Amino acid sequence: MYRITGPPNRIGITPGDVRGTVFIPERLGGCCCGWDGQYGPNLACAECGCPVATRVDDCGFWQVVWLEPDAVRPVAVAGPVQQVMDWDELPSTPSADPRDCWSAPWEAAIAVALAHLLMASGGERVAVPNGPVAEAFRRTIDSLLPPGPPKRHLALAGPGLPTAGTEIALVPRHPQTGEAWPCEAGAVVPLAANVWTYLAFHDGRRLVPAARSIPADVRRDDSPPPLPHSLFRPDGQVFLRTLERLAPIRQPWLRRIYDQVKERPYMDPF
Template identity: 80%
Template structure:
């Protein structure tokens, strides 16, 4: 466990937190509603970012020793994300609290300052359409080790599960982001050749995108679910869970592995949302059941196009001509088929 302190004066600005893996939806913007916290209380992540240049929206005067900047959704490299409720010892910077309508989106750079020395140390994001999070500036904070219980790493058989459908009957944005990330890796591994996928939820999530992005014809590569509790023989590509705390991918003997967020993988592997038909001479009609049928989505599943593109941008394979053509065709239209 660690706390983070201001590098300027040493003021502690977080509660005790333990590191977990960066969620696939960390850079996602979704809809116009207020979204929940990106992270569980008591946890933090490190976003490695990338080396693409970031330009300020317009020249700004320097304040408190740093220049105001507008970062892309991934932000500066190695920023540290924590849950908003885990912040301590900070004050808002009023002139940097820009947002769309319901909160702050961080477009003007750090909007939280250390209460001890007024040094800008973090950016709070909580506007509509953004997962709520506080991003600590990597050059303005430092970790301080704390005594306490060691973080317990869950066993593979304890992996969480997230339903693909939310309470309103819409596809989960967590699923849309996780499948988009896995799809980008799957395309790279495919080498541009057709890929077959298992039936039911895997096919529902991946097949339409594969049909749209890869050439038609008989499949030359084969995707198989692999992970804890499954005994299927893997002949080609494994779709395996990525541990939510450590970020490690399930170890298997497959030649190539596509990692998938653990909570999405678990649901794909073990849940069956098919509706059951009444059997003859079954439960009497007068008996009422109190368990509702599974929710059905209003539309076909679509991966998040912007998350898909941002993932491809970070993969060296995007320089290959066939993959670059896919990227260029979607770069300015991330909502066309199969992402719409």
């Protein structure tokens, strides 16, 4: 799989939201069934012909169009102003898909947060709270950081939770503005809001019917919500790409972790 390169601060949008562009034929290389963007911007403005974006839709890649920051600019359009949701209106996405497997968006979102958490750790072991957060983060972070007693602590922080000081806070990232929940923690680890909300407020315990204690008019035939039947495995490629963008990997401890995951991207826990 090729790694998509390009300038920082690019904006990714869905291919169906693109208008007024044409393909650049000589830049439509791909691996298998589509374009992977390895040859640079492959979409040009239909009016002036300038390269403006890179479309990626080959198999094994998320379908996305990356807008080139030096070639596009925001323009005000007529119509109603988009209403920004309040923090207490954040969405929630279950951890499992209909097959009782871990959701792919979850694997990607947790991988991004793991890269932030690794940077915030400074190479020191981090204590992860019990419950859903531990299920998503603990196994991976314990395998990447050195053994021994934890020197830093991770805690959930955000809307609906009591305010408390912590060394590293796992906070929601607003789905519309991209801003992380403001808090006074020593370090902030942003997580996609729909995943954070599920971790913070969902009770993943399965209910066991107690036939003799539940009134007949309360019994239901609804099936329980799907829950993953395997250990969580974050997306290793997303983790590596996020780590590359976050900070220089010249620090020896961080470089060792990066090389370890890159050389064996599909080994446990990825």
